[in-house]
Amino acid sequence: MHPAPSNNQRPAPPRHIAIIMDGNGRWAKARGLPRFAGHQRGADSVREAVQSCRELGVSYLTLYAFSSENWKRPASEVDDLMGLLRVYLRREMDELHRNDIRVRFIGDRSRLAPDIIDLLSRYEITTGKNTSMTLVVALNYGSQNEIVDACRRLAEEVEAGKRRASEIDATLFASYLQTADIPDPDLLIRTSGEQRLSNFLLWQSAYSELVFVNTLWPDFGRKSLEDAIDEFHRRDRRYGATEG
Ligand code: FPP
Numbered sequence: 001m002h003p004a005p006s007n008n009q010r011p012a013p014p015r016h017i018a019i020i021m022d023g024n025g026r027w028a029k030a031r032g033l034p035r036f037a038g039h040q041r042g043a044d045s046v047r048e049a050v051q052s053c054r055e056l057g058v059s060y061l062t063l064y065a066f067s068s069e070n071w072k073r074p075a076s077e078v079d080d081l082m083g084l085l086r087v088y089l090r091r092e093m094d095e096l097h098r099n100d101i102r103v104r105f106i107g108d109r110s111r112l113a114p115d116i117i118d119l120l121s122r123y124e125i126t127t128g129k130n131t132s133m134t135l136v137v138a139l140n141y142g143s144q145n146e147i148v149d150a151c152r153r154l155a156e157e158v159e160a161g162k163r164r165a166s167e168i169d170a171t172l173f174a175s176y177l178q179t180a181d182i183p184d185p186d187l188l189i190r191t192s193g194e195q196r197l198s199n200f201l202l203w204q205s206a207y208s209e210l211v212f213v214n215t216l217w218p219d220f221g222r223k224s225l226e227d228a229i230d231e232f233h234r235r236d237r238r239y240g241a242t243e244g
Helices: 024-030 035-056 075-098 114-127 143-159 170-174 222-234
Strands: 016-020 060-067 101-106 133-141 187-190 209-212
Touching: 024 035, 035 060, 035 075, 035 133, 035 222, 060 075, 075 101, 075 114, 101 114, 143 170, 187 222, 209 222
Parallel strands: 016 060, 016 187, 060 133, 101 133, 187 209
Antiparallel strands: none
């Protein structure tokens, strides 16, 4: 990776970009290849997206790598995805750290393989003080579970007399989510032409600009990212207020 250049010609990039990486399977099918080949190329796109975001000055990049619903796929595909993740995590740690990138994980890690759980902790320890960019990887993540879990913990605290129900507001609630100290995404991109959120950052994307692109994830490179950012800059973000 190259050092992040200054980008005087462009407006400031979105602070936080979140991406639903979709279309690996269709990319492979169109080429008569097994789905695994699509996921492999998808992992290359992950690398490029991280590098591009860092170079463009994006502070947070969140990637939906494995949803809590992805366990419903055939066991062989789940194994392939976990295998790729393992290879990717092992291979990229040094370079991510050298590039001063902090890596964090959201999602329920208890169902992941012990060696992957261990890798995640090593990332958090090794990269925890890095400041150039934060890469958030959503793994066995589901937004509804995250919200229900936050509700449950708040309810337990009310039940135990540690909190009053009347003090619960949106700010307090957000502090019980796994993204507590991460700003909400400004721009949420989904590739492959599908137009839904699929249980990804439902609370956090309340005011995000949603950009749906037809490009399949393995084809999503630097130029596609820049186009999505340009689209973001054309939008008029009002957060519910009127113009002006
Ligand atoms: C969607 O393609 C993508 C995923 C299931 C998750 C994304 C996984 C990767 C990019 C692989 C490696 C990840 C990391 C972090 C190294 P799909 O299979 O749903 O495609 P389809 O809708 O065309 O079938």
